Amino acid sequence: MNQLALVSVVAGAAIIAVRGPFVFAPTVSSAGGRWLIASSARIRVAGVIFAALGLAMILSAQGSAQGAAWVISIVGWLWALAAVFLLLIFTSFYRRIALGIMDALDDSELLRALGAIGTLFGAFLVYLGIG
Numbered sequence: 045m046n047q048l049a050l051v052s053v054v055a056g057a058a059i060i061a062v063r064g065p066f067v068f069a070p071t072v073s074s075a076g077g078r079w080l081i082a083s084s085a086r087i088r089v090a091g092v093i094f095a096a097l098g099l100a101m102i103l104s105a106q107g108s109a110q111g112a113a114w115v116i117s118i119v120g121w122l123w124a125l126a127a128v129f130l131l132l133i134f135t136s137f138y139r140r141i142a143l144g145i146m147d148a149l150d151d152s153e154l155l156r157a158l159g160a161i162g163t164l165f166g167a168f169l170v171y172l173g174i175g
Contacts, residue, residue, distance in 0.1 A: 066159025
């Protein structure tokens with residue numbers, strides 16, 4: 045397994061770990077998300093983790109001849125930029141946006157559907173890494 049495949053599997057597993065619980069327990073998962081964004085320090089720790097994973101995705105996709113490298117590169121750029129600007133620099137702005145989205149998405153069926161979509165995208169990244 046090369047670097048690109050390993051990073052793709054790790055990113056997919058991270059997405060599944062974050063979005064998967066919304067399928068089975070949406071209210072508890074929503075409460076966990078609210079706990080996470082209640083503190084600026086927790087938001088910044090999540091930002092460091094996602095920025096590192098995004099950077100690993102970008103670096104592993106550079107120079108790779110595989111067809112899925114561009115997908116992993118784009119997702120890596122999105123994660124890295126979002127982590128740096130939203131989670132590390134503009135933490136209070138991110139908290140306001142995230143709380144507004146969580147308040148708007150209070151329906152458990154909608155949370156289940158969004159969790160299923162996120163889990164499918166994570167499974168797609170795992171598939172890209174394995175295949």
